[in-house]
Amino acid sequence: MNPKIAELHDRLRELHSRTRETPLFNPVFQLGLEFSRKLETGEIDLAEINSLVSALECEGLQARAQKLDRLLAPMAPDANLKVFEEQPEDFASFAARWNNPLLHVVFTAHPTFLLTPAQAGAVAKAATEGEVDGDTACVAPHERTMITLDSEHDAAMSAMSRAQGARDRIVRTLFEQARGKWPSEWKSFAPTPVRLATWVGYDMDGRTDIGWNTSIRYRLQEKAERLASYAAMLAQDAPEIAGRLSAAAEHTGEMAAMFAKDLSDPALLSHTANSLTADNPAKIVSLAPVISELEAMADDADEDTATTLLTAAAAMRADGLGMGLIHFRVNSSQLQNAIRRRVDPESKLDLSSQAALNTIRTALEDVTPLNANFAALAIEGSTAIRQFLAMQQILKHIDADAPIRMLIAECEQPQTVLAALYFAKLFGIEDKVDVSPLFETEAALEHGGRFLDALLAEDEYRTYARKRGRVCIQTGFSDAGRFVGQIPASLAIERLQGRLADAMKANGLSGKDGADVAALIFNTHGESMGRGAHPASMKDRLEWPLSPWARRRFVRAGIRLEPEVSFQGGDGYLWFGTPELALATLSRIAENPPTDADPDAPTDQFYRRTDLSLDFYRAIRRVQNMHLVSATYSRAITAFGLGLLNDTGSRRSRRQSDLASDRKMSLRQIRAIPHNAILQQLGYPVNIIAGFGTAAENNIEEIAELLSTSERGKQLLRLVRAADALASIKTVAAYGELFNSAYWASRPYRGTEKHLTDPCLILADYLTKDDRVGTFRRLASRLRVDAMHLHKLMDAIPGATDEWGPATTDREHKRRSIGVLQALRLALLQHMFLKAVQVPVFSRSNDISREDVLEMVFTLRIDDALSQMRRAFPTSFPSIDDFEIAEDSQYPDGSDSGYHAIRRDFIDPIENAYALVLRIGTAIANEFGAHG
Incomplete structure (x- = not known):
């Protein structure tokens, strides 16, 4: 450890010991004050703080690499391929195990691109090479570049390419095992151990910046890239097919380039569309003939050649003419607006009513398919219909x-799913489109069981499900974890999944009814504990969103499971950051297959003792809801706006608002991921921990017994313990003290900082009416009471504190490092506040006053504040030498040097300090293991 950081750890430990003498003493704030005093006297400067931040950034990056290593080891390819060498006794069982995917892996792009590409690469390299404690992961911070949809798509494709390579190695290993044991049957083997998919560029929920031609362009780019990789796989053993695939890749690349142009000109659009739809010898729209050719060639080829050919065929069968499958996503309101145009143009129906259901049902029965072209797509105004038109064009002309x-976000009514089916039938693509409602809102989770009962009772839906061979749902953990709490959300999702099994069984869609209909459950958690990713082990990570209890419900009903999970953004792509990491990830999945469940396993006590577990669940949920509706919680979470966070994605984290609305920002204005990220930055994962202890308050002994004897209960404990190991209520309280008028008035009181008297008094006067200090104190008090109940519960559970991964010494080191980071940031924020109030008074402009600029600084809208300050104090002026005027001038006489001193002494330090604040935010998120 860096010697200076070690000293700070020791100092923080010493300060913590003083809380025994004075319970209200805040060691984090005290350390921040010590930094602040040194900074304001010049004993240290921003360059020295930069050095400390760099050392702690290195620790954070090492923590990310250590997490990957802990969850994925071993990394050696040979060791991981051995996972796929165990075989059942007969070929039929072997084929049945691998012909259907163990998991669908979806590469999504929510705003979690926390690390720069160089940092992500260094972390992946360190984990791959086993150098997680050295300097391999430590990359000096570079200037963050703007994250665009294109950069997100490129990153997703790179991760998918590595996943494809890992899967190819697995498939080849499986073929080699099969040919050695079943020489007469192995060539009929068609393994699909994993499917890959993405929604990057196709997800319209919450954004308006993705045009139809963007999605078409991406699909063509993906097709061109995949055709080229197929050709490379076959270049040696099937050169003629490889040549055709290469020509198709080149042709497709040309089409992608055409769709990258501005197609607002009808003539250009017409030319582009006609070029894509025209017959061309190089055009391939289906791989079925190619797969048949490869299989026929394999019949007559030697074993090694046949293995290569069949491995390529397996990849084609899994991915099609793209890097993987694609997921479009719209909001339910977009679909409702679209269906109203078709069935209720006069807006007389309540779309949630039985009358609307009857109307949509009749329309669905009577719909006549329509063909459409790119012109129809270009002029369509409805987002939802535009997505179906785009899908029709993709299926006709690309794959x-x-x-x-x-995917349908915020889907709470069966009518919305039937509306989607209506449009799928209207455009003749219902045999290729899987409609999947998302259950994530509080209402959707509460009423989801009834929703599924009603939906699966519809004749048209059951006919559609049998045709597609699956019933699809999506369960979300981000918004659910924000509005319900992560533990109640996970338990509610689990019950909903069980209700799906019951509904399929009740409506004749189970294997025991002779129906070959699978249940495809897409769990869209992320990498953070706050978004449903269990940090303790790979087994916990895979069981948390789809528990053994839920799996058994499907197995017992004879329903095949198709589990699906998302790997979100930069955080998620790290799992596939190198070929070795990708293989290790898929190997750990194969060791803990989410499709498996023992139907004869004894019932976990958590589900048997529902008199306890349901009350426990409801009590946690009540506490979480209390925070959600509390003005105190909302004000604390939004006190700094989103200013503690880096931009981590191309989708906006919040809606636009003015200064007045900033002061009363609602939690619903902030998306789930930044909400969770703010909790990390303030030091306490409320949406994981809160309520767990309070829920057991009146029944500690029985709840402790239940949690300690139940596998599901132990899993809950491991999650809470992992979050609590990083949590600090003192840190939450410390942020409120920044707005404490008495603190600022008292700071120079003893004469120790006379040079700060004036700015401190200005801050003290300005903050006399500010509510944030009281807000943070109230929140910290509530959290402390709840935490005391949690500690009492933990004390009643033998070994509860040892229920998850890293050793106690590692946890304490991590807590100290986070504490030092928080103290440094508190000092930097004080530095920014002091500098801001020392900027000379300037006149109002564009309805922005000096007080508005100060409030921008306090809510960390620093870019806006700096822009206003620079407008008020410019340093670049037109020069008189720029003009060729005949008449002489003695003015300017050189006595006015402009505002360079104000820039140097006040404005630039604010900018430099804020850059360090954001870097500290990245380091803290790395210690938590993910952003948000």
């Missing part, structure tokens, strides 16, 4: 074989 998912 006729690969199914497409249609």
